[in-house]
Amino acid sequence: xxxxxxxxxxxxxxxxxxxxxxxxxxxxxxxxxxxxxxxxxxxxxxxxxxxxxxxxxxxxxxxxxxxxxxxxxxxxxxxxxxxxxxxxxxxxxxxxxxxxxxxxxxxxxxxxxxxxxxxxxxxxxxxxxxxxxxxxxxxxxxxxxxxxxxxxxxxxxxxxxxxxxxxxxxxxxxxxxxxxxxxxxxxxxxxxxxxxxxxxxxxxxxxxxxxxxxxxxxxxxxxxxxxxxxx
Amino acid sequence: xxxxxxxxxxxxxxxxxxxxxxxxxxxxxxxxxxxxxxxxxxxxxxxxxxxxxxxxxxxxxxxxxxxxxxxxxxxxxxxxxxxxxxxxxxxxxxxxxxxxxxxxxxxxxxxxxxxxxxxxxxxxxxxxxxxxxxxxxxxxxxxxxxxxxxxxxxxxxxxxxxxxxxxxxxxxxxxxxxxxxxxxxxxxxxxxxxxxxxxxxxxxxxxxxxxxxxxxxxxxxxxxxxxxxxxxxxxxxxxxxxxxxxxxxxxxxxxxxxxxxxxxxxxxxxxxxxxxxxxxxxxxxxxxxxxxxxxxxxxxxxxxxxxxxxxxxxxxxxxxxxxxxxxxxxxxxxxxxxxxxxxxxxxxxxxxxxxxxxxxxxxxxxxxxxxxxxxxxxxxxxx
Numbered sequence: 001x002x003x004x005x006x007x008x009x010x011x012x013x014x015x016x017x018x019x020x021x022x023x024x025x026x027x028x029x030x031x032x033x034x035x036x037x038x039x040x041x042x043x044x045x046x047x048x049x050x051x052x053x054x055x056x057x058x059x060x061x062x063x064x065x066x067x068x069x070x071x072x073x074x075x076x077x078x079x080x081x082x083x084x085x086x087x088x089x090x091x092x093x094x095x096x097x098x099x100x101x102x103x104x105x106x107x108x109x110x111x112x113x114x115x116x117x118x119x120x121x122x123x124x125x126x127x128x129x130x131x132x133x134x135x136x137x138x139x140x141x142x143x144x145x146x147x148x149x150x151x152x153x154x155x156x157x158x159x160x161x162x163x164x165x166x167x168x169x170x171x172x173x174x175x176x177x178x179x180x181x182x183x184x185x186x187x188x189x190x191x192x193x194x195x196x197x198x199x200x201x202x203x204x205x206x207x208x209x210x211x212x213x214x215x216x217x218x219x220x221x222x223x224x225x226x227x228x229x230x231x
Numbered sequence: 232x233x234x235x236x237x238x239x240x241x242x243x244x245x246x247x248x249x250x251x252x253x254x255x256x257x258x259x260x261x262x263x264x265x266x267x268x269x270x271x272x273x274x275x276x277x278x279x280x281x282x283x284x285x286x287x288x289x290x291x292x293x294x295x296x297x298x299x300x301x302x303x304x305x306x307x308x309x310x311x312x313x314x315x316x317x318x319x320x321x322x323x324x325x326x327x328x329x330x331x332x333x334x335x336x337x338x339x340x341x342x343x344x345x346x347x348x349x350x351x352x353x354x355x356x357x358x359x360x361x362x363x364x365x366x367x368x369x370x371x372x373x374x375x376x377x378x379x380x381x382x383x384x385x386x387x388x389x390x391x392x393x394x395x396x397x398x399x400x401x402x403x404x405x406x407x408x409x410x411x412x413x414x415x416x417x418x419x420x421x422x423x424x425x426x427x428x429x430x431x432x433x434x435x436x437x438x439x440x441x442x443x444x445x446x447x448x449x450x451x452x453x454x455x456x457x458x459x460x461x462x463x464x465x466x467x468x469x470x471x472x473x474x475x476x477x478x479x480x481x482x483x484x485x486x487x488x489x490x491x492x493x494x495x496x497x498x499x500x501x502x503x504x505x506x507x508x509x510x511x512x513x514x515x516x517x518x519x520x521x522x523x524x525x526x527x528x529x530x531x532x533x534x535x536x537x538x539x540x541x542x543x544x545x546x547x548x549x550x551x552x553x554x555x556x557x558x559x560x561x562x563x564x565x566x567x568x569x570x571x572x573x574x575x576x577x578x579x580x581x582x583x584x585x586x587x588x589x590x591x592x593x594x595x596x597x598x599x600x601x602x603x604x605x606x607x608x609x610x611x612x613x614x
Contacts, residue, residue, distance in 0.1 A: 075551065075554040075557075075558060076551075076553065076554040076557060078550070078551045078554050167553070167554070184553075185553040185554075185557075187557065201401070201553055203401070203403070203557060203560070205561075207561070207564050208403045208405070208560070208564070209404075209405060209406055210403050210404040210405070210406070211403070212401055212402060212403035212560060213312075213401065213402055213403075214399060214400070214401045214402075214553055214556055214557075215267055215312060215399070215400050215401075215402065216398055216399045216400075217266065217269045217270065217398045
């Protein structure tokens with residue numbers, strides 16, 4: 001007799017509610033007919049999420065349950081990583097969810113616990129690391145490489161052969177040019193066109209009129225290029 | 232107390248230029264953090280008193296120079312921070328730690344300087360002092376000893392605290408449309424957080440207004456007697472810098488990352504250091520992290536509000552340290568905005584016939600500084 005399998009959607013915030021609202025649609029899009037049940041674990045906040053997640057996941061059987069963790073870009077995606085990582089340590093498999101209206105090239109590589117939003121276009125040769133969330137109507141051009149634990153806001157676009165480091169947050173309606181390197185731990189949250197590479201730990205936010213940078217004794221050898229922004 | 236500060240002190244560009252010469256150039260000014268200069272050839276550039284400055288690490292020795300090549304006055308370092316030898320990208324001149332060119336490509340063939348001319352080629356050098364993790368420079372020819380400005384006790388406290396800083400730091404700059412003096416006046420006003428920061432900082436720290444009766448009397452007496460004596464002027468100058476434990480925190484929240492750093496001190500208090508004229512360092516987390524605010528005067532009505540956030544030294548590297556710094560920056564933005572907004576409002580309404588402020592008794596620290604400052608500006612004493 002075939003064992004019944006369950007998909008657990010765990011998390012909180014806007015992305016959790018968005019995915020939960022449409023979750024039944026995704027069940028049929030997982031490429032497997034084994035998932036018959038869907039269980040939602042809605043966390044109150046990210047503050048004590050790992051404790052609640054531990055308690056809730058302990059009640060489930062990893063052999064028959066896969067987990068998808070959906071949390072917004074809190075703490076540069078570390079909040080989502082914490083729960084996703086906990087589920088993996090507990091032995092659960094993790095799934096990636098792709099909205100039925102997204103177009104994903106057959107030769108692209110998408111990691112686990114990734115989300116590809118409605119109307120997103122993932123071109124040929126694209127690589128997306130684990131636990132990276134691609135917002136609705138985002139466009140990833142040929143050969144783009146997005147590392148693990150990133151967040152790309154709705155309507156953003158990444159040009160050919162651009163690389164994005166780990167734990168990067170790119171806000172909505174942001175266009176990154178071609179052949180650009182965005183270092184890890186960068187956050188870009190002012191809509192516009194970005195045509196030059198950014199060193200790791202660069203923060204562009206409307207709250208701060210000047211770009212903020214993280215400096216370490218190891219990163220100080222880098223030359224920080226001026227950022228070209230156009231609207 | 233009726234303030235004697237004329238509105239011109241805040242709005243006049245002539246006054247501002249005068250202030251640069253009489254106040255800022257003779258005083259030690261913060262320029263950056265030593266930990267950002269730890270590698271050989273590491274440098275930072277800043278503009279102080281309108282002068283481009285580079286601080287460069289020469290094999291472990293920090294040196295401060297005017298950041299202009301002796302040949303055609305091209306900036307030597309063009310980035311705010313980095314690691315690169317002190318070399319001009321225009322004609323390739325390189326400089327040694329004494330500020331003299333140690334490499335002029337094709338010198339004999341195309342420059343043909345005489346021996347005397349060659350001897351005169353050097354960068355303008357400035358005195359530099361390191362206090363813990365804080366780097367200060369002085370733009371005058373014969374600077375006062377740094378201890379004359381800050382006093383030994385504050386220097387020791389500040390050195391100990393800044394040595395607790397981690398080497399990972401986040402840095403941003405606000406372009407404040409206000410005169411820099413409004414910032415130091417605001418920082419020495421312990422009554423405003425109750426109102427201005429009622430929904431932010433004051434929820435965590437209930438700043439108390441403590442009136443030092445003797446200081447109030449001294450401030451009034453100073454108004455009458457004036458400052459003719461240089462020794463008194465220097466003694467007052469030292470009293471303008473202070474720091475350490477400020478107020479107990481209402482609720483000390485423990486975050487997981489606290490376990491990853493070596494806490495400065497062991498008190499759940501707000502730490503606060505004010506280094507006259509324009510440096511403020513605080514810890515709103517009881518020594519787990521720090522904010523460093525440097526208010527750089529740009530013009531009479533513009534101040535670069537440079538802000539650094541740093542945790543206490545890491546015990547070990549941990550993955551979320553960048554997110555911790557980012558969260559600090561985002562979290563304190565509200566308090567900074569509240570202060571900046573009120574200072575910009577005050578500045579925007581100042582005009583040449585504006586009335587002078589009326590200081591309360593609790594503002595004796597600002598009253599002292601004001602008297603000292605006005606006497607300096609009137610040439611009653613020199614630094």
